[in-house]
Amino acid sequence: MVKSTSKDAQDLFRSLHSAYSATPTNLKIIDMYVVFAVFTALIQVAYMALVGSFPFNSFLSGVLSCVGTAVLAVCLRIQVNKENKEFKGLGFAGEFDSRQYALVLLGLVHRDCELGMGINWSLFPTANTIN
Amino acid sequence: MGAKKASPDLLNSSFSFKSLKLKTKQQELLLRVSILGLVYVLAFIARLFSVLRYESMIHEFDPYFNYRTTLYLTEKGFYEFWNWFDSESWYPLGRIIGGTLYPGLMVTAALIYWTLRFLRFFVHIREVCVLTAPFFASNTTIVAYFFGKEIWDTGAGLVAAALIAICPGYISRSVAGSYDNEAVAIFALLLTFYLFVKAVKTGSLSWALGSAFGYFYMVSAWGGYVFIINLVPLYVLVLLITGRYSMRLYVAYNCMYILGMLLAMQIRFVGFQHVQSGEHMGAMGVFLLMQVFYFLDWVKYQLNDTKLFQTFLRITVTSAILVGGIALGVGTASGYISPWTGRFYSLLDPTYAKDHIPIIASVSEHQPTAWSSFMFDYHILLFLFPAGLYFCFKRLSDATIFIVMYGLTSLYFAGVMVRLILVATPAVCLISAIAVSATVKNLTSLLRTKQKVPQTGSTKGVGSSKSSSKVTLDQSQPFQKNGAIALLVGVFYLLSRYAIHCTWVTSEAYSSPSIVLAARGAHGNRIIFDDYREAYYWLRQNTPTDAKVMSWWDYGYQITAMGNRTVIVDNNTWNNTHIATVGRAMSSYEDEAYDIMRSLDVNYVLVVFGGVTGYSSDDINKFLWMVRIGGGVYPVIKEPDYLVNGEFRVDKGASPKMLNCLMYKLCYYRFGELVTEYGKPTGYDRARGVEIGNKDIKLEHLEEAYTTSNWIVRIYRVKPPTNRL
Numbered sequence: 088m089v090k091s092t093s094k095d096a097q098d099l100f101r102s103l104h105s106a107y108s109a110t111p112t113n114l115k116i117i118d119m120y121v122v123f124a125v126f127t128a129l130i131q132v133a134y135m136a137l138v139g140s141f142p143f144n145s146f147l148s149g150v151l152s153c154v155g156t157a158v159l160a161v162c163l164r165i166q167v168n169k170e171n172k173e174f175k176g177l178g179f180a181g182e183f184d185s186r187q188y189a190l191v192l193l194g195l196v197h198r199d200c201e202l203g204m205g206i207n208w209s210l211f212p213t214a215n216t217i218n
Numbered sequence: 219m220g221a222k223k224a225s226p227d228l229l230n231s232s233f234s235f236k237s238l239k240l241k242t243k244q245q246e247l248l249l250r251v252s253i254l255g256l257v258y259v260l261a262f263i264a265r266l267f268s269v270l271r272y273e274s275m276i277h278e279f280d281p282y283f284n285y286r287t288t289l290y291l292t293e294k295g296f297y298e299f300w301n302w303f304d305s306e307s308w309y310p311l312g313r314i315i316g317g318t319l320y321p322g323l324m325v326t327a328a329l330i331y332w333t334l335r336f337l338r339f340f341v342h343i344r345e346v347c348v349l350t351a352p353f354f355a356s357n358t359t360i361v362a363y364f365f366g367k368e369i370w371d372t373g374a375g376l377v378a379a380a381l382i383a384i385c386p387g388y389i390s391r392s393v394a395g396s397y398d399n400e401a402v403a404i405f406a407l408l409l410t411f412y413l414f415v416k417a418v419k420t421g422s423l424s425w426a427l428g429s430a431f432g433y434f435y436m437v438s439a440w441g442g443y444v445f446i447i448n449l450v451p452l453y454v455l456v457l458l459i460t461g462r463y464s465m466r467l468y469v470a471y472n473c474m475y476i477l478g479m480l481l482a483m484q485i486r487f488v489g490f491q492h493v494q495s496g497e498h499m500g501a502m503g504v505f506l507l508m509q510v511f512y513f514l515d516w517v518k519y520q521l522n523d524t525k526l527f528q529t530f531l532r533i534t535v536t537s538a539i540l541v542g543g544i545a546l547g548v549g550t551a552s553g554y555i556s557p558w559t560g561r562f563y564s565l566l567d568p569t570y571a572k573d574h575i576p577i578i579a580s581v582s583e584h585q586p587t588a589w590s591s592f593m594f595d596y597h598i599l600l601f602l603f604p605a606g607l608y609f610c611f612k613r614l615s616d617a618t619i620f621i622v623m624y625g626l627t628s629l630y631f632a633g634v635m636v637r638l639i640l641v642a643t644p645a646v647c648l649i650s651a652i653a654v655s656a657t658v659k660n661l662t663s664l665l666r667t668k669q670k671v672p673q674t675g676s677t678k679g680v681g682s683s684k685s686s687s688k689v690t691l692d693q694s695q696p697f698q699k700n701g702a703i704a705l706l707v708g709v710f711y712l713l714s715r716y717a718i719h720c721t722w723v724t725s726e727a728y729s730s731p732s733i734v735l736a737a738r739g740a741h742g743n744r745i746i747f748d749d750y751r752e753a754y755y756w757l758r759q760n761t762p763t764d765a766k767v768m769s770w771w772d773y774g775y776q777i778t779a780m781g782n783r784t785v786i787v788d789n790n791t792w793n794n795t796h797i798a799t800v801g802r803a804m805s806s807y808e809d810e811a812y813d814i815m816r817s818l819d820v821n822y823v824l825v826v827f828g829g830v831t832g833y834s835s836d837d838i839n840k841f842l843w844m845v846r847i848g849g850g851v852y853p854v855i856k857e858p859d860y861l862v863n864g865e866f867r868v869d870k871g872a873s874p875k876m877l878n879c880l881m882y883k884l885c886y887y888r889f890g891e892l893v894t895e896y897g898k899p900t901g902y903d904r905a906r907g908v909e910i911g912n913k914d915i916k917l918e919h920l921e922e923a924y925t926t927s928n929w930i931v932r933i934y935r936v937k938p939p940t941n942r943l
Contacts, residue, residue, distance in 0.1 A: 099521075099529060099530055102521055103517070103520060103521065106520040106521060143490060144483070144490075147483065147490065147493065148480070151476065151479065152480070154476060155476045155477065155480065158472040158473065158476055159423075159473065161468075161472070162468070162469040162472065162473060165465045165468065165469060166421070166423075166465075166469065
């Protein structure tokens with residue numbers, strides 16, 4: 088029983104590996120980026136488990152922005168993948184622009200969350216202390 | 219369809235409409251734009267009844283708080299507003315206003331105000347506040363048009379815009395002067411839904427971004443955003459289950475959820491609820507489920523081999539469910555994920571509030587809805603809704619599934635709580651618009667077909683307006699055209715009755731400012747009772763600036779906004795014990811009440827009394843709620859003490875505790891000498907219809923400071939203890 092499951096697992100692994108190596112290179116780059124982002128998020132969670140969750144908003148902003156970039160990268164991969172018939176003719180450049188806006192927004196919100204101030208104040212120059 | 223364009227030398231040739239022949243597409247566009255323009259104006263002016271009849275003022279209770287905060291925002295700027303701690307309400311506790319409100323409405327009104335000032339229109343902020351709601355109602359009709367176009371076609375969009383412009387369910391909370399969160403929130407709700415449906419349809423990141431922004435606007439505007447954060451995941455779940463999922467759904471939901479969640483956490487009042495509260499866990503669960511689901515889908519596609527995939531599937535699914543279950547269990551058990559709060563839990567279990575939280579049960583707009591309310595607010599839309607559902611099911615697509623789910627869930631909640639009829643209104647209007655548009659389209663195409671050779675294929679005949687089969691004239695039914703004309707006339711008659719009903723309802727029922735009352739005099743002339751404002755202005759001008767006023771929580775916002783004095787409790791009702799203390803003071807004998815009032819530093823007491831005018835929403839009628847809420851925290855107050863045989867009475871047969879409690883004394887002080895109605899004895903209470911029991915009232919620790927001209931509002935001063943200044 089154990090032997091068959093381990094053989095199954097090996098078969099699984101091998102066929103996955105062979106299928107995956109057939110994907111085009113630009114998609115593989117995106118995949119590596121996704122893995123990197125998820126890995127960073129996991130490191131942050133582990134760090135929080137060690138050190139404690141204060142200040143919570145910094146933790147949340149860090150984790151969620153990592154998850155956010157991962158998700159947006161996956162969206163990009165989906166839209167760029169030629170095998171997805173629903174996204175004909177969008178091409179790399181068109182959706183990349185939308186993704187840039189999304190990422191800029193993500194970055195702004197991340198900064199805002201991290202500083203815990205609600206509606207980012209560095210955009211409005213005022214002489215007040217950051218709390 | 220050949221037609222000439224407008225000739226270029228129009229000025230030279232004689233101007234005749236014949237030379238302005240436009241192509242069909244241009245004609246259609248002109249028609250659509252003009253209809254939308256008319257609907258836009260209609261939505262705005264239908265809400266202006268109270269401005270024309272009374273004056274441009276803020277209505278009711280909650281809008282006064284919103285007005286006060288908007289005033290503060292425009293005067294002091296955004297930073298002061300965001301960090302405002304108010305010591306003028308909930309004395310001596312104070313209230314963190316910056317962190318406990320939804321800023322969307324105030325910021326919107328302030329932005330409009332600043333824009334107008336930039337364009338050199340120097341209007342007062344109150345005018346902007348009064349007209350914000352009608353303005354956003356007009357914008358909602360435009361969004362409804364685009365949404366209808368998305369779900370069905372442009373015809374349905376136009377009908378939806380027209381229906382929602384005058385639907386009483388929406389008008390009730392968005393008349394001019396009703397400066398409340400819902401005015402902006404319904405616009406944000408519909409906008410978010412429209413952008414999300416567009417995102418699912420096109421799979422484009424830009425639309426998903428737009429819907430995240432729409433969601434952020436909704437979170438900033440109203441606590442009802444919980445409806446969106448639960449309906450959208452439910453919709454995604456339904457699509458996954460029915461097998462309609464695709465990559466577009468993945469892109470749309472993920473982008474909206476992550477970005478929307480991050481944006482929503484910028485509002486301090488919402489804070490970290492998106493990761494900590496039980497009401498938001500559904501969205502997160504669906505998010506994780508989607509990741510697993512699409513990952514499995516991708517692996518399946520990669521593998522191309524079912525046997526191996528089955529093993530993989532087994533491993534992943536079991537581990538995912540295990541991990542998810544453990545996380546949820548640990549989170550809920552340890553209390554990290556808070557359970558559903560009382561307000562939303564009572565939507566799922568309507569009997570919960572009555573037994574456990576009397577303060578939620580006492581609000582009149584939280585009561586379950588009667589059928590008459592449904593008929594009053596929806597009229598013909600009530601039976602057009604099921605017809606529209608039928609059409610939606612005939613042509614199922616991602617968009618129609620969404621609107622069906624929105625309609626059914628919102629109607630359920632509308633049945634539980636009167637206030638939520640507002641949330642159901644856009645769905646009901648859209649679905650009814652589909653019914654109307656499809657019916658009219660079928661009937662008119664029947665009218666336009668020429669006689670064809672008799673076919674064996676059957677139509678269902680003109681009698682069934684639900685037929686959408688190919689329209690050919692069946693020779694065996696020679697009066698089809700006449701039947702179609704008759705039905706069309708019927709449809710137009712119904713729609714015209716709807717318009718008449720809506721106008722009548724708006725004029726009679728939903729345009730009263732609540733703070734100014736009107737009645738017909740004996741000769742048919744209109745009498746205005748402006749007692750509330752009279753009393754607040756008396757307070758403003760005749761009391762020391764640091765005076766503290768105790769009243770029931772209904773009037774708190776108005777006293778701070780117009781009277782500019784510190785209050786003990788107000789409509790925010792965030793502290794039940796404080797309100798119970800006030801309730802206890804109102805229902806105790808004068809000596810005990812005096813001790814409580816001294817401990818709270820109360821200088822003035824304000825009560826509302828309707829015995830002279832017959833005004834029935836006064837404090838005596840609300841008294842039992844004061845007793846219940848007070849008794850909920852202080853067991854010394856027992857409700858049966860104030861009742862006689864389970865009955866609430868104020869005449870001679872009333873219980874002695876009732877006849878001598880503070881509220882009774884303050885309301886009926888000197889009332890025993892007054893003749894209110896011809897032929898009745900002195901001290902006849904017109905609101906209860908009885909002669910009061912205790913006419914000879916003496917006050918020991920308070921003295922009468924002011925009674926308004928119709929005795930509606932009465933203010934008493936708390937005397938300092940003897941031997942003190």
